[in-house]
Amino acid sequence: MKTESALSALNARNLSKRYGGAAGIQAAQNVSLSVAAGETVALLGPSGCGKSTMLRMIAGLEVPDSGTVKVGGRDVTALPPEARHIGLVFQDYALFPHLSVLDNVAYGPRVRGMPRPQAWAQAQDTLELVNLTEFGDRRVTELSGGQAQRVALARALATASPLLLLDEPLSNLDERLRAELRGELRALFARVGAGVLLVTHDQREALALAGRVAVMRAGQIVQQGAARDVFERPATAWVAAFLGQANLWPQPGGMCLLVPEQALTLGEGEAYAVIARQPDDSGETVQVAHPRGTLTLALSARESLHIVEGRLRVQVDEGLIQAVPDDREAANTLI
Numbered sequence: 120m121k122t123e124s125a126l127s128a129l130n131a132r133n134l135s136k137r138y139g140g141a142a143g144i145q146a147a148q149n150v151s152l153s154v155a156a157g158e159t160v161a162l163l164g165p166s167g168c169g170k171s172t173m174l175r176m177i178a179g180l181e182v183p184d185s186g187t188v189k190v191g192g193r194d195v196t197a198l199p200p201e202a203r204h205i206g207l208v209f210q211d212y213a214l215f216p217h218l219s220v221l222d223n224v225a226y227g228p229r230v231r232g233m234p235r236p237q238a239w240a241q242a243q244d245t246l247e248l249v250n251l252t253e254f255g256d257r258r259v260t261e262l263s264g265g266q267a268q269r270v271a272l273a274r275a276l277a278t279a280s281p282l283l284l285l286d287e288p289l290s291n292l293d294e295r296l297r298a299e300l301r302g303e304l305r306a307l308f309a310r311v312g313a314g315v316l317l318v319t320h321d322q323r324e325a326l327a328l329a330g331r332v333a334v335m336r337a338g339q340i341v342q343q344g345a346a347r348d349v350f351e352r353p354a355t356a357w358v359a360a361f362l363g364q365a366n367l368w369p370q371p372g373g374m375c376l377l378v379p380e381q382a383l384t385l386g387e388g389e390a391y392a393v394i395a396r397q398p399d400d401s402g403e404t405v406q407v408a409h410p411r412g413t414l415t416l417a418l419s420a421r422e423s424l425h426i427v428e429g430r431l432r433v434q435v436d437e438g439l440i441q442a443v444p445d446d447r448e449a450a451n452t453l454i
């Protein structure tokens with residue numbers, strides 16, 4: 120089993136956490152999650168489903184009611200955060216304002232007992248990874264949001280931990296910077312070879328960065344797998360709706376038909392009546408009366424040209440329609 124441990128950045132087993140006693144909230148229930156070395160996993164789910172609780176239990180900032188956490192094959196369940204050897208980029212883990220950029224990045228290695236010159240050299244190398252070589256002497260209060268975010272990343276990377284935990288790492292940045300850093304992060308993760316567990320609300324971010332995703336609902340993981348598989352083949356109507364699939368047609372017997380984007384071809388097939396049109400940032404959202412159910416479509420300005428005299432031609436590839444259990448209204452037994 121030695122090889123298996125060496126390849127595993129994280130192995131969390133059956134983690135549970137209830138806040139506030141018997142009448143409280145079950146924020147995580149028997150959640151198991153693993154991340155291999157060199158792999159990036161995104162933890163997705165709506166607000167309040169337990170993502171931060173999972174990250175905090177793994178980091179040692181929250182004591183689980185039960186379960187175990189192994190990092191790089193080592194059982195760290197009973198250890199405090201600083202002894203777990205995990206790189207953290209949390210929103211509430213702010214940089215030290217009184218220290219220079221270099222000292223912020225050197226902090227982890229210093230705490231672990233590395234002599235200052237060596238820690239600085241290592242910090243300098245890490246700053247190079249995040250393209251901030253020239254910024255070592257700056258105070259962190261003199262940085263832009265994107266630069267500060269990269270310093271936080273460098274600080275986590277400098278710990279040379281087998282596991283990095285990132286909680287919404289790009290959430291404080293504007294759209295342009297997010298897009299730019301997304302690309303950089305992907306390359307960076309590939310280079311450092313650590314396992315990365317990332318919490319995000321942004322599905323594009325998850326798809327861009329993670330090889331694997333785990334979707335949480337009410338304290339449990341309801342689906343996990345290769346990112347593309349989960350997005351293309353959601354296991355249930357709830358997962359499909361959460362991931363942004365708009366076309367779910369309820370069927371008798373608790374099932375639902377999912378008509379994925381890739382099943383729809385505009386400008387071909389029969390013309391159906393457009394029954395609603397709503398402009399939005401990127402064009403408009405329209406509803407079309409297909410005989411099997413209403414189709415909701417996000418159209419660009421160019422695609423809207425297919426609407427002629429209140430009708431839109433759209434071909435539905437029946438072979439791509441998936442039948443999934445309709446669990447959207449499932450009673451929430453955990454919270």
Ligand SMILES: Nc1ncnc2c1ncn2[C@@H]1O[C@H](COP(=O)(O)OP(=O)(O)OP(=O)(O)O)[C@@H](O)[C@H]1O
Binds near residue numbers: 138167
């Ligand atoms: N310290 C706490 N005491 C009591 N309840 C808590 C505490 N921390 C979190 N909770 C509750 O536990 C549940 C899970 O919270 P958690 O922060 O893990 O969710 P999340 O998925 O990270 O949400 P978000 O995406 O909004 O950050 C929520 O219902 C939350 O209100």
